[in-house]
Amino acid sequence: CIHASALNFLSTGNANVQIEGPASYRSLERAETSPSRMILRDLTGRVPTVTVALGAGCLWHMEFALRRLPGVVRTVAGYAGGSTASPTYQQVCAGNTGHAETVLVEFDPAILDPKKLFGCFLALHNPTRVRAHGKCAVGCGQYRSCIFLPSFGGPGVEEAARGALCDCQAQLDNRELSTELRILDGDWFW
Numbered sequence: 001c002i003h004a005s006a007l008n009f010l011s012t013g014n015a016n017v018q019i020e021g022p023a024s025y026r027s028l029e030r031a032e033t034s035p036s037r038m039i040l041r042d043l044t045g046r047v048p049t050v051t052v053a054l055g056a057g058c059l060w061h062m063e064f065a066l067r068r069l070p071g072v073v074r075t076v077a078g079y080a081g082g083s084t085a086s087p088t089y090q091q092v093c094a095g096n097t098g099h100a101e102t103v104l105v106e107f108d109p110a111i112l113d114p115k116k117l118f119g120c121f122l123a124l125h126n127p128t129r130v131r132a133h134g135k136c137a138v139g140c141g142q143y144r145s146c147i148f149l150p151s152f153g154g155p156g157v158e159e160a161a162r163g164a165l166c167d168c169q170a171q172l173d174n175r176e177l178s179t180e181l182r183i184l185d186g187d188w189f190w
Contacts, residue, residue, distance in 0.1 A: 049073055050109050050157055052117075053080040053148040053189050055102040056125035063103040065124050071112025076104040080148045080189045081182060087190055092142050100144050104189050114157050118147065118164035127168060127179045145179040150188055158183065 056062050059077045067075040079092055082099030092099045107117060127145045147161050161181055169177055 048108075049106045050114065050153060051104060051106045051150060052114075052153070052157065052161075053078075053102040053104050053146075054121045055080070055100040055144060055146040055148070056121065056127075057101070057143045057145075059101040059103050062121075062124060066103055066105050066117075066121065069107070069112055069117065069120060071108045071110075071117075072105060073108060074104075074106040076189075078102060078104060078190050079142075080104075080184065081146060081180075085187060085190070095141070099142060099190070100146050100148075101142050102146065102148060102189070109157075114160035115164050118161050119167065121147070122164060122168045122179070127177050128172060128175045129178060145177075147179060147181045148188065149181075149183050151183050151185045153183075 054062060054066070063075045063077050066072060078101075079087055079097070079099035080102045082092070082097040084091060084097035084099065087097045087099050091097050092101070105117065107114075125145060129145075147165075149158055149161065158181075165177060165179060165181065168179075
């Protein structure tokens, strides 16, 4: 049974012991080794996916949250939006490359609607603040709010991003969004 790979069998040896929380599920840390997860990984390589890069300050929190959304196939922490090819962390921190810390998100649009992905991204940070270590202009600093889409992206992805930004703006009581949306060509993620 494929569902058995998701179970975490516990034996307390004592009928009076109660287990807190959902004890029937494996933790996410051990889920990578489940047989059903390996089968799904093999299958996801055969379905069309869409790739975007999302930035919202420090990339580690954003990657941790986004990789858990149903339909996300892969996440990679890195840099996008700048002019320097293959920048180092030190170059990005110096502020001369134009790159933002971003998370590359590859997802299956049949499972995760792009507009929901962008809505979740906007809900995970404050898209009205430019978080750029003292820089106050939209589009600058490594910790800025940004959505980068490749020019070869899937159908409807740009419209979904713009729709999510409009929906977010409508909920903000006239506060302006600082989230940058750009379409990038060539080598765009490092």
